[in-house]
Amino acid sequence: MFKANVGSCTSTNAFEAGKTAGMKAAEGLSNPKVAFMYSSVAYDQDELIKGVKEAMNGVPVIGNTSFTGVITPEGFITGDAFVGIMAMEDDMTVGVAGMPKGIDAITTGEEVAKKALENAGRTDSPNYFYMVAPPGEEEFYLKGITKVVGRVPFFGGSAADNTISGEWKLFTDKGSFADGVAVAFFYTDKKFANKFTGAYNETNKSGVITKVVGNRVLAEIDGVPALEKYAEWSGKNTKDLLGMNLLGATICAPLGVKDRLGDLVAIRHPMNGNEDNTMNLGNNIAVNTAIIYMEGSVDELISSTGKTLNELKEKLGANPGAYHLVHCGGRRAGIDSRIDEVVKEIKDAAGDVPFIAEFTFGEYGYEQDGINTCGGLMLSFTGFSK
Structure with missing residues (x-):
């Protein structure tokens, strides 16, 4: 059965933070298939990854740096140093791959898709996939991936820093880089849904x-x-x-x-x-x-988080096992000191379902039968069924 768990840490020691958050996220899971990780730009991301691998050896990790913090069931995790991890297990196959930008974004997208297929041990297209890239060429990485797997539902967001100065990183368990793309291909018979909206x-x-x-x-x-x-x-x-x-x-x-x-x-x-x-x-x-x-008013930016999560639950149409929530960093900046109101909106809507929310500089998703696309100042909320 699908299970997920979330862990976090605010230690300034990157290795210890990764290890602690990884151990918390792995609690109660016997065979995690993938772990989403979102972290502070203050960390040495490769040391952070080493710590996670110490706690969850062999589990594919994917994620990026997040603007000012993350939200988990514990609340808004922030400070000079922070990391949040959501690990998931089920009878599913997940192929994770990432690589720095090569010749161009489209070609790199093709190459990372082929590598993810290889890592999953599959030749067929996934049921859905996750993508992370830096701000700038997201649409072109997506074009490259789509050339390999076709139009497959996707979700994700762009790496962020705290100052829009290019300090962001994206990563897998193999290492981190600033410019490139990473994906996770999911093969499962369980329901999946994405709600992609600006709510303006x-x-x-x-x-x-x-x-x-x-x-x-x-x-x-x-x-x-x-x-x-x-x-x-x-x-x-x-x-x-x-x-x-x-x-x-x-x-x-x-x-x-x-x-x-x-x-x-x-x-x-x-x-x-x-x-x-x-x-x-x-x-x-x-x-x-x-x-x-x-x-859209700041009040509406705040209330839209709970509303969108409730809409996602309805769209999923099944017992939710976890939520992956991509929230624009620009919206978060506009919300500013009222971020705890967002925490309440999300926690009230999520109930006892594990979740992690990151703050990005670009959001990815789709609506109904429309093509995958990228936007900004948006919410890309994803649900995985049990």
């Missing part, structure tokens, strides 16, 4: 993307410089949106793009306002598609 409110302010530079620089909306159009929609002055000011100003008022059937609005977080009135976004966009001005 759609407004009637929208326009057509008429110019993009590269993949993530929004240059024009309806032929108007993007920062000017955003300032018009938000009632702000463009000068107040320059540089990193834009990132904070848009947490409660981001942009969104709809999928082709309108089932999902994937959030696009404006990250930086440029002097030429273009803006850098956290995910890819395309010319001649619509972009929407979205809104």
